[in-house]
Amino acid sequence: MADFSAYIPKLLKHEGGYANVAADKGGETYRGVSRVKNLTWAGWAIIDDYKRKVGPLKWNQVIQNAQLDALVNSIYKAQYWDKLKADFIKNQSIAEIMVDFYVNGGLVLRTIQKFVGVTADGIIGQQTVDAINKSNQEKLFNYIKLLRKKHYDNLVANDPTQRTFYEGWIERLDSFFFSGKGVAITGGTLFVVALVAFGIYKANNN
Numbered sequence: 001m002a003d004f005s006a007y008i009p010k011l012l013k014h015e016g017g018y019a020n021v022a023a024d025k026g027g028e029t030y031r032g033v034s035r036v037k038n039l040t041w042a043g044w045a046i047i048d049d050y051k052r053k054v055g056p057l058k059w060n061q062v063i064q065n066a067q068l069d070a071l072v073n074s075i076y077k078a079q080y081w082d083k084l085k086a087d088f089i090k091n092q093s094i095a096e097i098m099v100d101f102y103v104n105g106g107l108v109l110r111t112i113q114k115f116v117g118v119t120a121d122g123i124i125g126q127q128t129v130d131a132i133n134k135s136n137q138e139k140l141f142n143y144i145k146l147l148r149k150k151h152y153d154n155l156v157a158n159d160p161t162q163r164t165f166y167e168g169w170i171e172r173l174d175s176f177f178f179s180g181k182g183v184a185i186t187g188g189t190l191f192v193v194a195l196v197a198f199g200i201y202k203a204n205n206n
Helices: 004-015 043-054 066-081 092-103 109-116 126-134 137-158 160-174 187-204
Strands: none
Touching (some): 043 066, 066 092, 109 126, 109 137, 137 160
16 A cells, blocks of 8 residues: 655655745745645744744745654645545555645546546545556556646646746656556557547546
8 A cells, every 4th residue: 555654755855845935826835835725734833933033944944843844744644645545545656646746736536537437526435546446557647647747737828927837847747657567658558548638638628
């Protein structure tokens, strides 16, 4: 089964430390946790106390505080990993790309459910988990990766102010690769998966 402790270092590497970028709709963030979306998160009290005692944080600065580290890990585990029941997904790379999609853009769960052949209700219950585990893992991984690329393309097309983040989003996406049974995906297979992804995506957005 997938392991959160193997994923969290990868996540935090991409999220970095402190940031407060005007173009970022998440506003002030620490290790990717948005103050706008998580106003009552206990970690902000520690961060604000640090600011009062030490001064403003620099861009990408990480505060050396074990309690804050634990709070960061906890919010990602509870709000993302556990919500997708990732502990019960057998393939680590599938679990990671699904959860990371959820963290960095939102998860199109209904589209994934259609791909694995279950009712597209947006709820990740036991039936969906079983279908994910029984599916062709490599094809599913590459399908999710294509959906995520399309998601970023649409974000920039609909809001050009987000283009400043596009290169980083793609670099982050490209850091995830399939690990498991089977050989590397062929160009022909990728083309077929891309056609399926595009067809389902259009059906969901018409």
